[in-house]
Amino acid sequence: MLLDQMPMAGLSEATRKLVTYWQSLPQTGEFRVPERRVFQSGPVVAPYLSELFIIEWKSVDEIFIRLSGTKLDRILGREVTGENLFDLLPPELCEEEKSYYQHMKDSGCAGMLTRAAQNLNNFPIVYRTVHLPLADKEGNLKYWIGTGSMLSEEQVRSEYAGIDFTTVFELGREFFQCH
Helix, strand or coil, X not given: CHHHHCCCCCCCHHHHHHHHHHHHCCCECCCCECEHHHCCCCCCCHHHHHHEEEEEXXXXXXXXXXXXXXXXXXXXXXXXXXXXXXXHCCHHHHHHHHHHHHHHHHHCCEEEEEEEEECCCCCEEEEEEEEEEEECCCCCEEEEEEEEEECCHXXXXXXXXXXXXXXXXXXXXXXXXXX
């Protein structure tokens, strides 16, 4: 089970519910992941929509945010739906981010990123995102649905002492087999 592979400390309730729901969906294609069209925001997911995002792979240089929940937008500092993810990142992080998504696309795995940054309004945060793959109707891995959450001050102190928020940097990157 995917949830068994993830560190439970630092996972939000929204993340736990989303992963459980995602795992319950019919899996298809080469990577045995759900199709985007079967994902529905029913009673399990609806209470957490403000913490969800959906992104779409267009090319190695273009990953568009198709949905960003209101809680995520507040954490990030503004609404980001419709934007290319790489336009939001500092240029020095783009290559690492591209390799992260390329690996998930090529292997069909899920991923989790944790990074320290100043959000788009210069507020210091430690932000964790979980990415679950979804296929298009042809079975191509093209979408990720996930959650984003800000780590609490206690989590930051226990996991990452002495963070400098003047630059954006990755604190952790993990991949998880989906099947």
